[in-house]
Every structure is written in C-alpha cells, then in structure tokens.
Amino acid sequence: MKQAVILAAGEGQRLRPFTVNKPKVMLSIAGKPILQYVVESLAQNSIRHIVLIVGYRKEQVFDYIGSGQQFGVDITYITQEKQLGTAHALAQAKAITENEFLVLSGDNLIEPDAIAQFVAIKPNAMLVKRVDNPARYGAVTIDNGMVKNIVEKPKEAKSNIINTGIYAFTKEILSFIEPELDIPDALNNMLAQGYPVTAVETDGTWLDVIYPWDILTLNDAVIRQIPASLGGTIETGVSLKGLLSVGKDTVVRSNSYIVGPVVIGNSCDMGPNVCILPATSIGNNVVISPFTEIKNSVIGDDVNIGPGCIIQESVVDKGCVIEGHFTACSGQAEVKVDDEYHLVNVGAMLSEGCRLGNSVVAQPGVIVGNYSQVSALKLISGRLPDRSLVV
C-alpha cells in the first residue's frame, strides 16, 4: 500500500462553537491539530502519497499542512464542495486513486502503531477496535475475522467492536458508492454482494472527538507522548518538573512552577509566578500573567490571561482576552448538546475571540460562543451563543 486518502472536509457540528472557524480536523490537541497526528502516523508507516479531501474552512488545512513536505509526505488536495457524506467525499478522489489505497478519517487521532500492521493488509479490510460505549459509533459484527455487517449508532449494540473509519480498499469500492452517502453504507452493499472484507483489530491509540469536552480527554491521553524539548528563555528561579515541551522565543519568567506533561508553544510570555499543572497545552503567542494557575486545560494561540486566574479542565480557544481573577473551576455539570444531556466533569469552554472582564466566574460546563464579551464581575453558565454580550 502506498497511497492514503484522508477525509478532512467535515465541520463537526456537535463541536460547535469550536468548529465555527475551523474544520474538526484542525482542533488542536497537545500542540498540534488532529490531522497532523494522522499524517505523521502514515509517514511513519512509509505511506507518503496522501490525498486530502478538504471542504469546510479548507484554507486552515492548506495553511498548516501545505504541500506536506515538512511532514515528509506528498499531498494532493481535492475539494469536496458540499459535505454530502464520507462516501461522496471518497468519490471525489476517483480520478487519482491507485488500485489499492487506505482511507482514514482526518478527525480521529491515531498513533503510528495503531495502523502499523494494517498498512500491510490485503484489501478490502477494515480496522476495528473494542470500546466501552459503542453507541456513538458503527458497531461491527465479525465472524471468523471477516466483517459481517455494520450497524450505525445502534440503540442496543450486539458487539462492543466498532468501526474506526480506517479502511484498506481496492478501486472496487468506488462502484458501490454512487447512490450512497456514507462509506459504511457502501460497505454494507459490498458485503451484501458477497465481497469479503477482513476485520483487523487494533489496540493502539485511536481517539475520537465528538463533543467539546473530548478535546480535554484527548489532550490528556496523548500529551504524555510528546517529545521533550526546551526552547526559549527560562529565567532563574523557575521550577520545571516532568515532561515538558517549550517552543522557541518563549519566555518563562522567575518563580513560575510548571509540572509536566505540559506543552507550551512559540513566542509565549509566561509569568512571573505562574503555575501550570498537568496536563496542559498552551498555543503560540500566549500571555499568562502572574499568579495564575492553569490545570489540565487546552489554551489556543494568541490568548491573553490576566493575573490571579484559576483555570481548570477548561478549553480557551484562539484569541481570547481574559482579564484578572477569572475563575473556571472544574466540577460536575450537565451539558446539553443537540437536545441530549451529558454528565461531564469540566471547567469552562470558551471559543475564539472572547473577552472577559475582571473577576468573571464560570460555572462548570459553560460553553461560550465565538467573540462573546462578558463584563466584569459576571457569573456565566449554560450555553452562550456566538457574539453574546453579558453586561
């Protein structure tokens, strides 16, 4: 197998407001977008011809991945103008697919070992994985190592083996696609016509983001595998413990206390006297002012966090400005997404460009829409739409 098709066109609607300005594949986990994990895993398994199907906010993908040269791969882009489903996305690549190719979804984070054996498999085949809660996925029935059928989001799952969305196909799959919109539908058609599809199980890292708080779970899961590096300037009196990655041009000022695993990007200005605890990822060009504690959170690029804040299990997306004494403590919360309630342990989830005045307190589970503004001394909770004004 030499070629892989990565599907990266989707928005990820359940992740709104975090996907209003970027596709799901570009959500940043431990300092890099999910898509980069997929590309790097392929490169490490010597698959260097990659077709990227892009659509929603595709410029973000172009800007980050480019021609693929820096990841040691050769990328051809294909645009899926309307996001009509995964099979339709794959059909866009018809003209340039080789006889055998892999298909992967760009929004599932995978580690290289998860596909190490699979890349050598003879198509057609599907990579499957055992999970605790198969209800969110396509449950796969397997008999003697062969796929029997796939049931999408089963009410009562007959097996806890799910479809990872990673396949090895021959060109034949393309002839089953036309009337169908998703790959599992096309596959079921194929199975019905008696084509054999091998099931290969993996116990490697394969992770999915469905809801905003999954960003934290994923971050926690992979941040331990980052390579340690110490760029920038570390002033005297800084305590550094555990696994750390600090980018170039970043300054960590005196008396700061950082306990890894922690990833800090380039050009950040941290401290003096800040406390960064596991497992936190901080983007590029972030300012964190004195006496702030950040724990198990994901902070995006260009964020400015004022003095004396407590930020736990929170997501703060690109370009937020948070003034002093912001409190976002973690706690159990019922969060509503698409009329479903989810019980999760989480702090605050702020999307891009929010401005918070002094001493704002966030209730656990609050989701704040893009470019919202909150005046000083407010208590925020629930779900605030984009461009909300809390005065």
Place this chain on the structure above:
Amino acid sequence: MCGIVGYIGERQAQPILLNCLGRLEYRGYDSCGIAVLSSGIEVYKDAIRVEALAKVAPQLGGTVGVGHTRWATHGEPSQLNAHPHCDCSGNIAVVHNGVVTNSQSLKKQLTSEGHNFVSETDTEAIPHLIEKYYDGNLEEAVEAALRDVDGSYAIIVLAAGEPRLVAARKDSPLIIGIGDRENFIASDVPAILDYTNRVIYLEDGDIGVITKDNIKVRRNGTEVDRKEHEILWSIEDAQKGGYEHFMLKEIHEQPRVIRDTLGEWVSIGEPAVDLAVMMRTGLEALLLLACGTSYHAALIGKYIVEELVGIPVRVELASEFNYSGQTLVKTGAIVITQSGETADTLKAVKRLKEVGCQVLAITNVVGSTASRIADQTVYTRAGPEICVAATKSFIAQLMVLYWLVMSYSKAEARRLASLLTELRHLPSKVQQVLDNEDTILECANYLSRYENMLFIGRGINFPVALEGALKLKEISYIHAEGYAAGELKHGPFALLGGDTPVVAILAHDNTYEAMLTNIKEVKARKSPLVALAEEGDEAIGELADFVITVPRVDAIFSPVVNSVALQLLAYYIAKQRDCPIDFPRNLAKSVTVE
C-alpha cells in the same frame, strides 16, 4: 525582472534549468530560453512561458547550461530578443539581468569591427565583446569585456569547449548555490532551493568561475573569499500547498508572520539594531525611503513615528529622491525594500551614505544588497513572497516599524502597555478578517463589474487607501485610485457617479466624524459606497451600500486589519475577472532596473 540561472554538474542540465526558471517565474517575465553545452552550444528560446518552453524544446544533451526569463526593457518580447544571446560564431552564450546603458555606442563600434547583431537588446553587446577579447581564457575575456560595459548587470557566460561557467555582477543580484559535485547560479534563492540551501552572495565587481566541484571568486584580478550562507527558507515556503494562488496563500500566512515578529520581540526585547546611533543628533528629522507597496508601509510608518516618538518624518519615493537636488537628511534614514534589490532604493542608499547619513534597511531577504550596503538591517519575518503583488511582506514591514518605534517610544508607559497587549492580539484579529472571507467575496462579486474605483481614507488609513487601490489595479486591472478623503472635493468629485464605486476606510480615531461627512458627500453623488468599518459601527450601516466589518483594534493598528481586508477584496475581484493573479501582465516582483 529578468531572472538568470546556471547549472554545472553531472546531471542533465536542461530539466534542472527549466525547473529553476519555473521558480523564478514570480519575478515577472515575457520570454525565456536556455543554452546547453554539448559539443557546441545549443540554444532554445522564445516569447513563451517556461511551462510551454519545456513542452516544445528539443532535448538538449549536456551537463552545463544557462537559462533566462526576460522582462522586456530594450526591444519587444520576441524569439530574437529572448536570451541567451550569442556572439557571431555561436560559441559564446550570455544570459543577462540589468541594463547596458552604453549599448548603442558599443553596438555601433562592434558592428564597424565586423560583428553581426541580430536582436534589439542591450545585452547582445556583451557576447560580442567577449568574442572580441577571447583568446582561450574565458575569465579574462569576460573581465575585459565588462570593462567596456556601463550600466548594471548580472551575467552568466557559457563558451564552447569550456567546462565552466563565468558569472559576474554589478548592481544586479546574483548568487551561487553550492551542491555536491554540482553548482548553481541564480538571480535569487528560491530558484535553487530544490537542490541546495548553501549559497554564496556575489558582490558588485565580483567575477566567479564555477566548475562542478570548485568555485573561485575574483575581484580586480585577485582572488577573494566569499562566505557561505545557509538559507533557512524551505522549498515548502515557495509552494502553493493546496491554495489556488500564491497570493491567497500569502494572505493567509499573515497571522503567522505577525506572530513570528512578536516572538522575536518577546525573546529579544529591543530590536537588534542601534537606533541610538541614528538618534545621536537627537534625530530631529527622520527620512523614510521606499518604492511601491513598501512606500505605503513607509507612509504608515510616518504616522506611527510621529505619534509615538514625536519627531517629524519625511517620506520619499526612492525613484524620485534620486532625481532631486534637495538638501539631504544627514541624521538618519530608514529604507524599506522587500527584495533588498530594488535599484532605485539601492541608489538612494548609496547617495545617503556618501553624505554620512546612518541608514537602516528593512528587508525580507537575508544577504540582499540592501542589507550589505546599509549600516544596519532589520529583517522582516515574512519568508519568500512569490506573488508579484506584495501582501505578507507589507504586513511584516509594518510589524517591524511598530517594533522599532515602540522600542524607542517616549509615549506614556500606560499607553505603551495597552498597545503591547493589543499587538499580542493582532494575529487573531487578522485571522478574524480572514474568517470573514465570505462577506468579502460577496462584496468582490458586487464590485467586479466596475471599471473605475476610488479608495478613500484619512489619517493613518490614507496610506491604506493608496495600498488598497494599488493592490486592486495591479492584479485586477481595474483603474483604481487612492485618495485622502478630504481631497476628493478638489477634483475627483468630477468622477463620481453611479458607475464609480468608492471604498471608504474608517477607523475609530479623530478622523471618524470627518470620514462620515465625506461619505455622505459621496452618497449624494450617487456613487456606490463600500465601507470598511469596525464591528459595532451602526452609523455606517445606514450610509453604505455594502459594509465589510473588521475587528476593533487601536487606531494605530487599524492599517493592519484594514489592509488585509483590502488584499482579500482585490484578490476576489481579480479572481472574478479571471486575471492571472500571481503574475500580472507587465509587472515584475523585484524591480532591479531604474
């Protein structure tokens, strides 16, 4: 401008030369050609694109060769005028970038000596001169020939029976790329990045003799040592990576460009230049010099310096400065040039240096001529810019100006601190403009049917209007003019009407009320009005036919977000009109002739 390349090594020269020429396309050209050394010299050239030449050219076998992209100055674009040019025997081939100013008299003399000229170019004199002096030593013949040549040149010479290339430069850029048992010569770095990132910069008056495993540089007859530099740009930076055009790619890179400058700022603190030297006389006046888009950056620089440092600033077009006999500023000057090779700007720098003026250069190209002749240099962190229309280099120039000015500002600490916080935010504000692409696209579709357009602004956004108009005219071929809003009444009012839309650039500073008045005046003349306004500006919604909102920033940074919005507007208008956006007709990336 013209681009030249040379290859010598063990591989077939033709595909390498064509690839290098392809990488030089961004400089702008109308014809191209190659010459390869086999038993004799074989030349293939025409007034076509490199891609077309690659298709129609026969296989020229040989491992030594030269190539050229021509941007016509002397003689129309045609097969005869395309380079390489040969002597009478066809045994010497030359590619040239620059202008031979005494070509007429040389041609007359050489013709009387029996040489036969076939083209209208100034270049052709060079191979004939070399032929005249050649007696078996190519290097000496080139040196002798160049003694007769006035003007500017970067040349590569190829001669039958000589397994080497001879290169020379004066006032035109030329670099040598060092490979493994092969070497390269080119006008600039992107041409050879596919093969090597080790380069030597030739200086004015240098003559280089290059074989496949040796590089010798001579100057006035004695051998000199030229340092090897490692280029940190990758070829990745010079590829489109999914984008339809380099321009769109470069527009989208701007948040990162700003972030990179900020990173340097945070880690270094003050810029690594000694502005104090320039301020030794109290710097009672500062001169800013540039051409084209860089000139607009300089105009914005004037407002920044005057507001934050409080000294008067004079801004001059380098191309005009060289032709005025006025009193020269002797204290300090900042010159801004993306390529570092702009002929007019370099000439101005030399002139200023002669009277003892301290010159600081802001340029994007490490090792460029500007960086070598100025007293001090600050590099912009834009990476290679391929599209002829400048975008990210402009924003990077503004960032360097902010950095310089804020480092030496005498403004209140409180004001500076709040500006610094705002600056940190600029990358995501610019990203917000980019994320608003759909609105801009819609506005572009609306404007693309017009043939004339006016851009108006006041204060620090007046240069933004100039830049917005320049971007539009250079890539969409729509006639556009930038005007100070208050000046409309002094003439351009006569142009207003239903078929001349006006793009008004607003900022929430002391110009805002006056701008609203101007906009009302424009509306009263029935011109379609597009306003670029901050989010939350309700007054403008009622006045304008179309509003593009940009995020709110301190007025001093408004040129950054406004310019990015206007870049996208120009891009989408040009796209709607099917223009060759990256390589507009008649234009060249770096203007290396006066």
